[in-house]
Amino acid sequence: MSWEESIARIPADVEQPDKIIGSFTARQMAILLGTGATLYGAYMAAGDHVPLVVCAAVALPVAIAATLLAIGQRDGLSLDRYVLAAIRHQRSPKHLVTSTEDTPMPPTWIAAGSQRLPAPLKLPARGIVGDGLIDLGPDGVAAVAEVSTVSFALRTPDEQDALVAVFGRWLNSLSGPAQVLVRAERVDLTETIASLQDNARRLPHPALASAALEHADFLHELSTRHDLLRRQVLLIIREPAAGANGRDVAAARALRRLDEASRVLGSCGLTARLLDARAVATLLASCFDPSAPPLPDEDIALPGEVITTGGAW
Known part of the structure; x- marks a missing residue:
């Protein structure tokens, strides 16, 4: 033939x-x-x-x-x-609660209506374990890394071929499930504007202070007139768990695969940074409301942390 x-x-x-x-x-x-x-x-x-x-x-x-x-x-x-x-x-329950057990029936002395009881909210993620890995229960664990980007259009044809070859080499080396997620989230410039206005008073020259205040006004006008977005590229590596120590073995394999991907992608100028537990918690919380601005790190509580208020008792 x-x-x-x-x-x-x-x-x-x-x-x-x-x-x-x-x-x-x-x-x-x-x-x-x-x-x-x-x-x-x-x-x-x-x-x-x-x-x-x-x-x-x-x-x-x-x-x-x-x-x-x-x-x-x-x-x-x-x-x-x-x-x-x-x-x-239509047949599925519309009121869900984050309880792992069935919702008990209300007491008989409460005049409860005939509405259906809330059902447990079943999420694929069970929690966040050490090193920021996501516990997927029987499906294993997942490691999330934030990957930088490169300008493909500004490269020469030879450089573009080299980038494609490196990316293809990484795809051919995959030994398990992997996902490249490109997401967009809103950008909140409140802290940046406040920092510029505060630091402008400490600048040694009045011209520098005036330029900093003008830039702060520009950012304030830009944020009020437009919806500012930033693009984030995530690399998710998932490993199944099997056996008694399956979760620990899967976590080690996921971290090893992520380290290998970081080395391979690093040859074309990409940097893969493993997200820690607090960054993963912030990421998962933002997925429930993608249009909202990201929450500050101090407003995110990890599993097991005690939540307190600043008000007086």
């Missing part, structure tokens, strides 16, 4: 389902054939007792609904899966 004959075209969408008959997938054929077989069986059972017009009037809406479920889409999701997700969402 020649080289030209061995070339196979790979579609751009590798997750696209295979076509079985024409442009119909196996799922679509199952819906259409199943509906057709059901309608035919119902007609064979009741066709002798029910007029043909009545059978057609009953079967036509069912056939149209099955066709819409098979070929329809909503937001890139097939209509049958969309309907199943809507039913599952």
